[in-house]
Every structure is written in structure tokens, then in C-alpha cells.
Amino acid sequence: MATGKARLSRRDFMKGVGGALVGMAVGLPATASGTITPPGVSRVVLIRNPDVVLGLRRTDGELIQRMLDEAMVSLFGLDTPSECWARIIRPDDIVGIKTNVWHYLPTPPEVERAIRRGVLGAGVLERNIGMGDRGVRRSNIFRRSTALVNSRPMRTHAWSGVGSLIKNYIMFDNPVRYHPDACASLAKVWDLPITRGKTRLNVLVMLTPQFHNLGPHHFDEEYTWPYGGLIVSTDPVAADAVGLRIIQQKRRQVFGADRPLQPTAHHIALADTEYGLGNASMDRIELVRLGWQEGSLI
């Protein structure tokens, strides 16, 4: 049978063809940890706090700020959060903060404020900071941007498996172009003039992740849980890979082993294996765990 990338089938997964796809399909557990990140390995910080979630779409802003600060220090190995922001953002940067406005589970305003504070603290003028989701293609700030920060909650999605950091950039182009094969080619949107090479930080919001869909597009808080986490990395693929494993593990916990994501979120693995955007395989991810450990699912 054909084993080329274009023909990858379920049987190829069974045989182990497809590299990281295998892990993505079955949700292999995390293995990497340590303090020094080897070359070719992506550091991902998972920080959690049991008190940060006050309810669905209600978050403790002070704790969010502390969590992001701690995550930044750990991610970059510097002494203070402001040094970390200065490492990735220059005062003369024009910064677009790409968020997500899906009204059931948007990027929390507390996270948006913490990111904005960091960018301002790096010396960027207020007028050179933009924040948005739909409409970023037409935004003057985003079109002129020299740096991007990307943040959204992870949730299951009826067409792409999960709404991921990678997928969050789909609004930089005509989304329909990326819909075939469960949004397999989403990583290409990271190679447009408006996005290419600009992303300095990714914050995957795992405060109340959604682990199951209610029909194609409905939402019910029954399928979220107070995980109380943020996943922070410069590598969007690695951050998504970690988030995806948590979602998959939650589904196993709730439904049993026989409930794979529908559809599979293979756009994350393909962002690694076909597009080279980042690392999706856990053996190339250094996962740093901070804060609350109970029920981390990874």
C-alpha cells in the first residue's frame, strides 16, 4: 500500500508510519523534563493554580499575572519577567496580540491584560500595540506588526479536532483555504507575510478547557473543567501538542479509551512533520511543570 504523506491511512498509524502522528493519534504520555533545553528541543512551561478559576469565563486577574510572570521566568531562564519580555520584544516593535473572541470560551481579558502589561513593560508605545481576532487582516497594527503574541483557549473543534494556537492564526487569511482534511495545512498560515517569523510568545489558555463538542457547534459547560492552567512557549506546535495530550487524557478519564477526538487534530503533528513549524513529538519537548500538580493529566 502507499505510505506517502498524502496517503497516510489509519493502517499507517497502526504500523507506526507518520512519526509524530502516531503519538498524536494515541496520546502518548510526556517524557521530557529537565532544566537545560538541548538543541532542537522546545521548552514548554505548564503552570497551574487551583484558585485561578472563579467560574466559567471568570478568572482571578492577580493570579493570572503571577502565573504568567513565573512561566516567563522559567521559559527564558532569566531573573525577572521584565527581562523576559525585553528578551522577546524591542521598544520599537509594533506588536499584535492575537486573541480569540469565541464568545463561549474567549481569551480571558485577564490574560489579555497580563500580556499587554508585559509588552508595555518592554517599552513598546501604547499606540504600537494592537489586540484582536476577527479583522486582524484589515488591522493597521497587525499589518505593520513586527512582533506577534498569540493566545487562546484550547477547545475541541468539530472541523479541526481542537482549536489550537496554530489554528488561531487562521484569521490572518481566508479561513476556507485551510479547511480541507480537517485543517491539515493550518501551519501554512504561519508562513504568510503578515505572520512569518514574527511570533515571539504563545500562551495556550487551559483555565477551563473544553474536552468535547456538543453537536457541530454548540457549547455546554458540562464539557469543560477547571484545569487552572496556562501553557507558555515560543513554539506553538509544542504548546499545542502538550495541550492536546491533556485534552485527550481528560477524554479518556471521562469517556474511557474508546473516544478519540473527532476529527483527529492531525494539523498539530503535520505542523511538525510536513511544515517544520515546531516540535509535536514529546521526545523533542522539554515540559516544565510549575504550581499545582494534582490532576495535571500529563
Add this chain to the structure above:
Amino acid sequence: MTAMADFLPESIADWTRDNSSVTYDRETIFDYIDGAGEVYRSYAFSHVLVAVYAGPDGPDITVELFDMGNPADAYGVFSYAREREESGLGGGYERRGRVLCFWQNRYYVCVTAEERTENVDRILMDVARAISERMPPASNPPDLLTSLPSAGRVASSERFFHLHPSLNYHYYLARENILKLGPETDAVLARYAPGSTYLLVVEYPSASAAAAAASSFKQGYLPASSDSGTMQTENGKFSAYEQRDQHIVVVLDAESDTAAEDLRQATVDRLTQPSR
């Protein structure tokens, strides 16, 4: 033809429809429901009317009325993600949490309470019934479902669809469209016990189209299958397929070669029954 807005009463008990109804078509659906709009576009969906009812004490109720183009596709989108199906409203309905969805004739309807309340179940059903009563009568599910043997079939596991991405949603087969699915093909998929065996039946526009798809499937997925079209795959399970006239029957992940062949044969027998 009755306008969809006519299916929506001005008021239902204490609930009054506001004047801000919005319609989205195949192009603008993404403005309403993001990329998941592709689920609706994978059927003959033409447009959706979204209306809101406000009550004196309870949460707002959002009604989505999808014109799916034909009854088969209304059933199809209903079957896409339903986990349980109950009868007594339209062609069937499912209530999960704050959402009640049903299909009736060529329409798929979802009624959503914006918040959970103690009496949300009753409110959802009252609103849904008031709308259903104004709609054309319910239809039968697509005829192709009658090809599915009933023995061992898992309740509410039946899916009706047309396209390759839909198959991969329900059962990831391959990135390439090796079964040559398209808008002109009808497909039903169901799960069977024991184990987790899947049965797929595809109806093509012609026997020659089915033959071409069968050849593609054999080459792409079961190249080493026996003359009887059966083989063991890497997960230790058994798959079998057969083309019969304009249909292809595929059994996936059966517990034994005998189980695969029996299910395939039972399906072929039903397809060839004169009464179909």
C-alpha cells in the same frame, strides 16, 4: 414555499421573539459558527435563520433553523454528532445540557437556553414543540439506512453523510479520498458490538463509479486482501469489503475474519433484497 420565519411563533407561552433574527447562507455561515460551518456545508445546507426568544424570568432562548436542502441531509446533520436519539418530536431529537436539536422534513432545528435553569428541559421542549407544529411533517430517515443489519448495531451510532472529511470525522480512514466520496455519493456508517466494529455502506451514482472506488479502496487500504476481500490489519482486527452494483460495503475492525465476512454478507443481502 413557506418562509422559515413562519415556523417561528411570535410568542411561545411567556416567551416573545425579538426582532433581531439573522440569516446566514453557505458563504456567511462562518461569520456565525466559525470553521464548524463546514459541517453544515458538507450537506446541501442553504441557510440558517437564527432567532432569540426572551422570557420574563428565564434565560434567553436561541433558535437555529437550518434549511438542509432535503430530508436526507437534515437527518444527516442531526446524526453527525448525536449520542442519543429520542422519538416524539419531528423525525427524532436529542437533548444534551442546554441544547435540544431535532430534525423534521428538510429542516434541522436547535433550541438553546443561554443558561441552565431548573426548568430548562421543559422550556426547551415547549419551544421546540411550538416550532415543530408549524413545520412540514416529519420524513423517514434516508433509505440507505435500511441496508444496515440490526443485529449488534449500537443504538444511535448511525451516521449519514456524503464527503470524505465526514468519513474521517467519524472514522479516520485515510488522508486521501480512497473511496472517492463526493457530493453525489450517499454513505451510512454504524458501529457494531461486540467490540467496536464499523460498517460503512456507500451508494455511488453508478456501478462503474462504485467499481472504480472499490479498486481505489483495495489499492489504498487493503492491497493484500484475499479474493473474498477480507484481511487482518495491524491492530489485529479484520476488515472486509465488497462491491455490489452501485454499492460498496466495508467492514472495519471486526473481531474475527468470520465476523467481518458475516456482517458484510448480511449487508449485501439486505442491499439486494427486492423490497429495497
